[in-house]
Amino acid sequence: DTEVTQTPKHLVMGMTNKKSLKCEQHMGHRAMYWYKQKAKKPPELMFVYSYEKLSINESVPSRFSPECPNSSLLNLHLHALQPEDSALYLCASSLLPGQGNNEQFFGPGTRLTVL
């Protein structure tokens, strides 16, 4: 199984709502990532988890709260978002440095619209 799955596929939320994005992989990868992608731009790194611990936070506003409950799951909790947060949110996973191939596997993304 070389797939990263993400739910939901689409999400529309108001600025006062609380919602969560979910990501799952069963490739045994111990590094998981959240990216934000705006139209016609490359993915922009938000968070990195290594061995289920947050290792990188790219100065992301606290209205985005990541969580890694176990080695297969990654969540992104959303609260009090702004319209400019509307984007495609991508999850990815990979082996850790030294474990082998450094290929990142991306999920299909969640298209988020904040009204």
Next chain:
Amino acid sequence: GENVEQHPSTLSVQEGDSAVIKCTYSDSASNYFPWYKQELGKGPQLIIDIRSNVGEKKDQRIAVTLNKTAKHFSLHITETQPEDSAVYFCAASEGGSYIPTFGRGTSLIVHP
């Protein structure tokens, strides 16, 4: 940190023609260079990659070349087909970090 430049931003070709996308990188420590294809509404998918210990790699109609001295690498697609239309991203990373630095992307349009 690493900086990856990618050109052109848009490339329009006729079906059957070849397409070439070029990238340059700044960090000589980078040793892994993946290429991703992203179709509309989907996540990026790895289509080919190359490591710094080889100069060229080919997979059917797709090839990648790497010039470590000049710090540039290129994607070559031969006999293009309409289904090759997508945004292509080059990236670079080094062995101590598996986090790639992406180029700005090239929108490839293949006209039937």
